[in-house]
Amino acid sequence: MTDVRDTQQLAIITGRQPATIRTVCRHLRGPDGYDFAAAEEALRDAPDPILLTATDAERYLGIPANRIHQWKFVDLVKPVDRDGQGRPLYAVDDLLRLRNRLDRKAQLDL
Numbered sequence: 001m002t003d004v005r006d007t008q009q010l011a012i013i014t015g016r017q018p019a020t021i022r023t024v025c026r027h028l029r030g031p032d033g034y035d036f037a038a039a040e041e042a043l044r045d046a047p048d049p050i051l052l053t054a055t056d057a058e059r060y061l062g063i064p065a066n067r068i069h070q071w072k073f074v075d076l077v078k079p080v081d082r083d084g085q086g087r088p089l090y091a092v093d094d095l096l097r098l099r100n101r102l103d104r105k106a107q108l109d110l
Helices: 007-014 018-024 036-043 054-061 065-073 092-109
Strands: 033-035 088-091
Touching: 007 018, 007 033, 007 036, 018 036, 018 088, 033 036, 054 065, 054 088, 054 092, 088 092
Parallel strands: none
Antiparallel strands: none
C-alpha cells in the first residue's frame, strides 16, 4: 500500500482519530492522498491533539472566540474536525502557537 486517498480511510487503517491524521499528517498529503508509510511513521509516537470549539477556547485559553473566527476567515488557523453539533474544532496547539506568534509580532511592532 503506497497512498491512502481519504482521511477517514487512513484513520480506520491506523486506528487513530481523523483529527490526529489531519494535524500530524497534513504535510504528507499529496494529489493522490496520504503516503501511507510516511503517515504511519509520523503517527507512531504522535499524541492525539486536544480539540476545542472557539467558545471553549475562549473559556479555557482566554482567546476570544471572535478572534478565532477572524483567524479562520483569513486562513491563519483551520479546524481539524467538527463536534457532534457540527461546530468546528481547533487543535489547542495550533491556537496557542498562533496567539504566541501574533503576540510576539505585536510587541515587536510597538
